[in-house]
Structures are given as C-alpha cells and as structure tokens.
Amino acid sequence: MKVNYPERIDDTVSELKIIMSQQRTVTNRQKVQALYLLKSGLSHSITDVAEVLGVHRITVLAMVQTI
Numbered sequence: 001m002k003v004n005y006p007e008r009i010d011d012t013v014s015e016l017k018i019i020m021s022q023q024r025t026v027t028n029r030q031k032v033q034a035l036y037l038l039k040s041g042l043s044h045s046i047t048d049v050a051e052v053l054g055v056h057r058i059t060v061l062a063m064v065q066t067i
Contacts, residue, residue: 013040032067
C-alpha cells in the first residue's frame with residue numbers, strides 16, 4: 001500500500017500525546033496531532049487527518065514533512 005507520509009513514526013502514541021500537551025502554539029500542536037492521528041490509527045491517510053484538523057491536505061503533508 002502506498003502512503004503519502006512517513007511510514008515510520010518513531011515516537012509512541014503515549015509520547016506523542018505528552019508532546020502534544022506540551023505545545024503552546026496551535027500550529028505546533030496540529031503538527032504533533034497529525035502524527036498522533038496517523039500513529040494511533042485513528043486516521044489512515046493525510047486526507048483523513050486534514051478533515052479532522054480542518055485544514056487542506058497539502059497543509060498536513062507540509063506539517064508532517066517538517067517534523
């Protein structure tokens with residue numbers, strides 16, 4: 001299956017949850033939340049994550065690539 005995000009996210013779900021709670025800005029929180037959604041299996045694609053976060057899929061792709 002072809003995915004358009006890094007298949008390997010090194011942080012665990014619990015680590016991502018902690019990191020997400022420590023973020024102070026909305027954009028940084030969304031970046032970590034995107035990884036959290038993909039890692040936890042709540043969202044299976046960049047498009048799913050974009051719908052949850054309320055942003056364009058290209059924005060999510062850029063967020064995931066910058067982390």
